[in-house]
Structure formats: C-alpha cells, structure tokens
Amino acid sequence: MYGVVNQAIQGLVEDNFGRETWVQIRNRAGVDQEFFLNNESYDDSITYDLVGAASEILKVPARNILIDFGKYWILKVGYEKYGDLMKAGGSSLEDFMFNLPNFHGRIMLVYPNLSPPEFKTEKIGEGHLILNYYSHREGLTHFVEGLCLGLAEMFNEKLTITLLDSTNDQMWHDRFELLIH
Ligand code: HEM
Structure with a gap:
C-alpha cells in the first residue's frame, strides 16, 4: 500500500503513545525504514506487520487497533489533510455512503497505482443501509468499521x-448493516 497508510499508523501511535512506543512497534514489526514516503508503494505485509506489532506491544486486540486506525484515518488524515476531497464525498453520512463507490476514483489522481477497495450501498429504509465492501486484500473488516x-x-x-457476514470468493466481501440515528 502507499506509504501514506503506514505514515498514518505511525501518526496514530505517536499521537497517543509517543515516539518511543512507535520505535518499539516498528522494531517488533521488523521494519527498518526510519520513515515512509507518502506516494511510494510498500509491500502490504509492512502494514499488516505494523498492526500486529502494535497489538502485541500495546496489548490491545488487532480489531481495536484497526477500528481506531479507521477513525484516525477519517478524522486526522482525511479531514485535516485531504479536506477538499472529503467535502466532495458528500454532505451527510448517508450521502457519503452512496458516493463511496466513486470516491477512490478521485484519489487515483493523487495515487495512480492504488489498488482501491470497492463499495456498493443499498438503502433498506430511513437511515437504514447495507454497505458491501469488496477487496483484493483480507483482514481489513474492522478498518472499514472504524472508517464508517x-x-x-x-x-x-x-x-x-453491525457486520452481517464475510465471504472470500475471488474477492473479500463484507456486508455491514448501518443504522444512522
Ligand atoms: C481523502 C481520503 C482518502 C484517501 C487519501 C484514501 C487513500 C487510500 C490509499 C492511498 C489507500 C491504500 C491503497 C493502496 O495503496 O493500494 C487506501 C485504502 C483503503 N481505503 Fe481509502 N482513502 C481515503 C478515504 C477513504 C474512505 C472515506 C474510505 C471508506 C469509508 C476508505 C476506504 C479504504 C479501504 C477499506 C482501504 C483498504 C484497501 C483495501 O480494502 O483493499 N478510504 N485509501
């Protein structure tokens, strides 16, 4: 994944636990890079290893790290660093969810080699949606939960x-139920 993702994991750890804890996590993950370049592609295993090492060092389940990372990605990275892109995504949560299928298309102008997630949103009723998430990657279910x-x-x-179900037939597919109230 692009380095901007690993930079954000670093930001999440440093903002909450300080630089020393980050260095411990980086060492535990066996990552020798001192820093990541936002627009360079890194092997996905680096991102997974960083999440795994953070879970071990902080003694927090990986699920919680991924949820916090999703929230941090929206509120610190998206909102603060890519404000215009986020604003173009919609004016309410429901609106944003319906525009999500096209969202990474615009991001590809900044990060052309992106291997983006795919989304499909269905409306069930007032404030009641089903979000389908498809990916070539595994294990990011709780990241999506945190993003939402x-x-x-x-x-x-x-x-x-609520996660309804997950299947892995050619692509990873999670179905989430969203109740907006
Ligand atoms: C301006 C805000 C955003 C930027 C700059 C951005 C950029 C990126 C980048 C660079 C990656 C790494 C993929 C790669 O390198 O191949 C990524 C992955 C991902 N993004 Fe975004 N993104 C943004 C907002 C969102 C939002 C709002 C969502 C959903 C609610 C989202 C969902 C995901 C997911 C789930 C992945 C993991 C990739 C996968 O599932 O295969 N992103 N994004």
Whole structure:
C-alpha cells in the first residue's frame, strides 16, 4: 500500500503513545525504514506487520487497533489533510455512503497505482443501509468499521454498525448493516 497508510499508523501511535512506543512497534514489526514516503508503494505485509506489532506491544486486540486506525484515518488524515476531497464525498453520512463507490476514483489522481477497495450501498429504509465492501486484500473488516464510525463522527451523526457476514470468493466481501440515528 502507499506509504501514506503506514505514515498514518505511525501518526496514530505517536499521537497517543509517543515516539518511543512507535520505535518499539516498528522494531517488533521488523521494519527498518526510519520513515515512509507518502506516494511510494510498500509491500502490504509492512502494514499488516505494523498492526500486529502494535497489538502485541500495546496489548490491545488487532480489531481495536484497526477500528481506531479507521477513525484516525477519517478524522486526522482525511479531514485535516485531504479536506477538499472529503467535502466532495458528500454532505451527510448517508450521502457519503452512496458516493463511496466513486470516491477512490478521485484519489487515483493523487495515487495512480492504488489498488482501491470497492463499495456498493443499498438503502433498506430511513437511515437504514447495507454497505458491501469488496477487496483484493483480507483482514481489513474492522478498518472499514472504524472508517464508517469516523465518518459518522465527522458529520456529527450517530451510527450503529453491525457486520452481517464475510465471504472470500475471488474477492473479500463484507456486508455491514448501518443504522444512522
Ligand atoms: C481523502 C481520503 C482518502 C484517501 C487519501 C484514501 C487513500 C487510500 C490509499 C492511498 C489507500 C491504500 C491503497 C493502496 O495503496 O493500494 C487506501 C485504502 C483503503 N481505503 Fe481509502 N482513502 C481515503 C478515504 C477513504 C474512505 C472515506 C474510505 C471508506 C469509508 C476508505 C476506504 C479504504 C479501504 C477499506 C482501504 C483498504 C484497501 C483495501 O480494502 O483493499 N478510504 N485509501
């Protein structure tokens, strides 16, 4: 994945636990890079190893790290560093969810070699959606959960998100139920 993702994991750790803890996590993950370049591609295993090492050193399940990382990605990286792109994504959580399928298309102008996630949103009722997430990658279910919770916080809306099921037939596919209230 592009280095901007690993930079954000570093930011999440440093903001909450300080530089020393980050260096410990980086060493535990066996990563020798002192820093990541945002627009250079790194092997996905670096990102997974950093999450695994953070889980071990902080003694927090990887699921929680991924949820916090998703929230941090929206509120610190998206909102603060890519404000215009985020604003173009929609004016409410529901609106944003329906525009999500096209969102990374615009990001590809900045990061052309992106291997983006795919999304499909279905409306079930008032404030009641099903979000389908498809990826060539595995293990990012709780990252998506955190991203949605971060978006809800960004729009000052309340969200209950439930994972309905996951399948892995050619592509990873998670179905989430979203209740916006
Ligand atoms: C301006 C904001 C955003 C930027 C700059 C951005 C950029 C990126 C980048 C660079 C990657 C790494 C993929 C790669 O290098 O191949 C990525 C992955 C991902 N993004 Fe975004 N993104 C943004 C917002 C969002 C939002 C709002 C969502 C969903 C709610 C989202 C969902 C994901 C997911 C799930 C992945 C993991 C890749 C996968 O599933 O295969 N992103 N994004």
